[in-house]
Amino acid sequence: MTELLNIKNVTYKLNLASILTTVSCTVPTGSIVGLLGANGAGKTTLMRIISGIAQGYHGSVAINGETRAADRKRLVSFSHQLDGANNRAHLGQIVHDYQTLYPDFDQSAYQQLADFLELDSKKRLGQLSKGNRKKFVIALTLARQVPLYLLDEPFDGIDGMSRKKIIASILKWKPDDATILISDHHVDDIANLLDAVIVLKDQKVVATAQADTIRQQGQSIEDYYENIYTGGEQHD
Ligand SMILES: Nc1ncnc2c1ncn2[C@@H]1O[C@H](COP(=O)(O)OP(=O)(O)OP(=O)(O)O)[C@@H](O)[C@H]1O
Numbered sequence: 001m002t003e004l005l006n007i008k009n010v011t012y013k014l015n016l017a018s019i020l021t022t023v024s025c026t027v028p029t030g031s032i033v034g035l036l037g038a039n040g041a042g043k044t045t046l047m048r049i050i051s052g053i054a055q056g057y058h059g060s061v062a063i064n065g066e067t068r069a070a071d072r073k074r075l076v077s078f079s080h081q082l083d084g085a086n087n088r089a090h091l092g093q094i095v096h097d098y099q100t101l102y103p104d105f106d107q108s109a110y111q112q113l114a115d116f117l118e119l120d121s122k123k124r125l126g127q128l129s130k131g132n133r134k135k136f137v138i139a140l141t142l143a144r145q146v147p148l149y150l151l152d153e154p155f156d157g158i159d160g161m162s163r164k165k166i167i168a169s170i171l172k173w174k175p176d177d178a179t180i181l182i183s184d185h186h187v188d189d190i191a192n193l194l195d196a197v198i199v200l201k202d203q204k205v206v207a208t209a210q211a212d213t214i215r216q217q218g219q220s221i222e223d224y225y226e227n228i229y230t231g232g233e234q235h236d
Contacts, residue, residue: 004029004147004179010049010059012042019045021203022059029147030176032193035183036225037200043183046200047150050181051078063148074104077144079137079151087126091136094125102144109173110143116169131158138166142173151182155189163189191221199228 005027012020020042027033035043048054050061052069060067063075085094091114099105114121117135128136138154155163170193174180184190197214199207207228214224 002029006062008060010057012057018203023205025198025205029179031195032180034194034197035181036197041200044152047152051076075146076148077141077146079141089125091123092121098140104145106143106145113139131162134158149180153183187222187225
């Protein structure tokens with residue numbers, strides 16, 4: 001399997017505080033990889049670095065061999081939470097803005113996802129419930145046609161049935177060569193989706209494993225994560 005993402009010795013500080021220390025890992029093309037870790041472990045920060053948003057780190061990040069942040073930005077769709085977006089804007093307007101901003105935005109893919117997730121484009125952003133806002137973010141993120149998707153806690157605040165629906169939408173939509181890095185606190189929610197896991201703890205990657213290897217050892221991914229969380233480092 002070819003490597004889509006290759007992170008080598010990434011170290012990152014913010015206001016003199018260490019956030020990530022010599023983080024190294026790889027993600028194969030076409031895989032769905034869980035980025036697991038407790039609150040504050042650095043998952044969002046690592047995604048911000050991968051996507052080219054966070055600057056000033058040491059080490060290297062390559063997506064399809066591209067290491068410059070400006071080049072990586074074109075190759076990644078990151079699930080921004082629309083924090084800066086105008087709450088009075090209609091969803092249709094925001095979709096239009098995405099089309100203008102991202103030439104790789106696929107309107108028909110968006111429409112399929114939006115229909116499946118029952119999003120109403122006539123609603124204003126501020127009228128959406130927390131869960132529906134998350135669904136909107138997922139549809140916008142997955143509608144871009146890029147090699148790498150970064151989904152940062154896509155299910156936070158979403159009810160169980162909607163979670164199932166979003167997971168179904170990811171599986172239904174996913175082209176074979178699309179690669180997804182997904183973070184979530186509820187490991188059991190995403191366990192069935194995953195081909196591999198990367199665990200962050202104390203600023204470092206403390207474990208990497210193939211999901212099949214974990215299952216062959218008779219463990220659930222949730223148990224594996226709990227063992228790492230309470231124990232030490234483990235690598236395939
Ligand atoms: N702007 C900032 N200034 C200083 N420290 C920050 C800043 N943003 C994040 N941090 C710190 O960086 C660390 C990693 O944060 P990050 O949001 O990446 O973790 P996370 O694993 O995504 O956490 P969560 O699961 O709670 O979302 C935390 O200790 C956090 O307090």
